[in-house]
Amino acid sequence: MASDYYQTLGIPKTASADDIKRAYRKLAHEHHPDKDKGNADKFKEVNEAYQVLSDPQKRQQYDQYGTTFQNGGGGGRGGFDPSGFSQGFGFNGQNFEFDDAFDIFSDIFGGGQGRRQSNRRGVDLEMEINLGFSEAVFGVEKELSIDKKDTCAKCEGSGAEPNTKVEACPKCHGTGQIRGMRRTIFGQVSTVVTCDRCDGTGKVPDHPCTECKGTGTKRRVKRLKIKIPAGVDSGMRIRVSGEGEVGYRGSNAGDLYLHISVDKHPIFTRNGLEILSEAPVSFYQAALGGEIEADTVDGKVTVKVPAGTQSGKVLRLKNRGVPIMQSSRRGDHLLTVRVVTPTKLTKKEKEIFKKLADESGESVNVDQGFWSRFTS
Ligand SMILES: [Zn+2]
Ligand SMILES: [Zn+2]
Structure with missing residues (x-):
C-alpha cells in the first residue's frame, strides 16, 4: 500500500x-x-x-x-x-x-532519464480507447489489436540466428556501458554512457538473425485483452506495463498508454464519483409525497419522495454512483426532482383545483386558465 x-x-x-x-x-x-x-x-x-x-x-x-x-x-x-x-x-x-x-543534474549526470531509458528500450505506445457509459462505471474487458514491433519469433528477441554463438561485446566487455570521468564544478563525477557497439546489450551476435536483421524485433498485429477497472472516466490514462513495442534484442519493452474517452449517456451524466439524473414527479406526488421508480446504473430503484417536495430538490441515492477505485465503496446517485405541472385539466379537475386554492386561502383567476395571485 x-x-x-x-x-x-x-x-x-x-x-x-x-x-x-x-x-x-x-x-x-x-x-x-x-x-x-x-x-x-x-x-x-x-x-x-x-x-x-x-x-x-x-x-x-x-x-x-x-x-x-x-x-x-x-x-x-x-x-x-x-x-x-x-x-x-x-x-x-x-x-x-x-x-x-533536475535541470541542474542533467548536465552533471549525463542527462537524467536519458541514461536509464536508452534508445534500446521499446517505444511507448499511445492509444485512444472508447467506452460506453456503463463500461466506464463498472469496468470492462476490451480486446485491442495493436500494430507494433513485437519479439521476433525466429530468434526469440536475441537478434542472433538460432544455434549460433552470441559473444560478449568486446568494446564494453559485456557490461553494455562505457564508464568515464568528467570534470564539473562539483569536482570529478563518474559518467556512464551506453555502449555504441552493442547498443547496451553487452552482447554481439556472431550471425545476426536473418528474419529481423539482428534487432530481435518484428512488426506484427498483436491482440491484447485489457481489463479496464471500474470507475474510469474521460481524460484518464491507463498504463499497461510492457505492452508498448519490444526493445532492441530483448531489452525492456515500452508501455502502452490508453487514453480513455467515455460515451455520453441519454439520461445520466457524471460528476466524478457521482451520477446525476432528473426524475419527473407529478404535481400530486410532490405535494402528497410517495414513491417513484428511478433509473440508476443498477437498474430501477424505488425512491421515496417526501411530502412537499419542490422542483429542483436533489435526492441522494447512496452507493448508486461510480465505484471508487481500489475500494468497495461507491459514490452516490443524485436525483433532481422535476415537478410536472399538469397542463390540460378537465372541467372537473379545474373545479377541484379551484377548491384547493380556496381552501389554502389563495384567490385564483380561473378564466385566464392559469394561476395568478392577487396582489393587493
Ligand atoms: Zn530475429
Ligand atoms: Zn558493448
Whole structure:
C-alpha cells in the first residue's frame, strides 16, 4: 500500500506548496540514484509522494481517500498496472516527470532519464480507447489489436540466428556501458554512457538473425485483452506495463498508454464519483409525497419522495454512483426532482383545483386558465 506521502517527504499535513517543493528538492538531491549515496527506491518514493502532493487536486484526493489509486506496484507483462493509472496521476515508475530541480543534474549526470531509458528500450505506445457509459462505471474487458514491433519469433528477441554463438561485446566487455570521468564544478563525477557497439546489450551476435536483421524485433498485429477497472472516466490514462513495442534484442519493452474517452449517456451524466439524473414527479406526488421508480446504473430503484417536495430538490441515492477505485465503496446517485405541472385539466379537475386554492386561502383567476395571485 502507499506509504504516507507526508512522512516520505518529512512534512506535516498542513505543509504549504512551497514546503512540499523544498522538501522534495532536498530529498531528491539526497537520494538521486546517480549519486554515490543515492537510493533508487527512496528516490522513487520521494517522486511518487511529490507527484501527488504537489498537485492540489491529487493532494485533496489523497487526503480524503488515502490513495490516488496508484499504489499496487509492479505489474507484470500484460497485466493492468494500477500504478500508472491516472488522470495525470502520471508517475509510472520509469518515467519520472522531472521537476526543474533536475535541470541542474542533467548536465552533471549525463542527462537524467536519458541514461536509464536508452534508445534500446521499446517505444511507448499511445492509444485512444472508447467506452460506453456503463463500461466506464463498472469496468470492462476490451480486446485491442495493436500494430507494433513485437519479439521476433525466429530468434526469440536475441537478434542472433538460432544455434549460433552470441559473444560478449568486446568494446564494453559485456557490461553494455562505457564508464568515464568528467570534470564539473562539483569536482570529478563518474559518467556512464551506453555502449555504441552493442547498443547496451553487452552482447554481439556472431550471425545476426536473418528474419529481423539482428534487432530481435518484428512488426506484427498483436491482440491484447485489457481489463479496464471500474470507475474510469474521460481524460484518464491507463498504463499497461510492457505492452508498448519490444526493445532492441530483448531489452525492456515500452508501455502502452490508453487514453480513455467515455460515451455520453441519454439520461445520466457524471460528476466524478457521482451520477446525476432528473426524475419527473407529478404535481400530486410532490405535494402528497410517495414513491417513484428511478433509473440508476443498477437498474430501477424505488425512491421515496417526501411530502412537499419542490422542483429542483436533489435526492441522494447512496452507493448508486461510480465505484471508487481500489475500494468497495461507491459514490452516490443524485436525483433532481422535476415537478410536472399538469397542463390540460378537465372541467372537473379545474373545479377541484379551484377548491384547493380556496381552501389554502389563495384567490385564483380561473378564466385566464392559469394561476395568478392577487396582489393587493
Ligand atoms: Zn530475429
Ligand atoms: Zn558493448
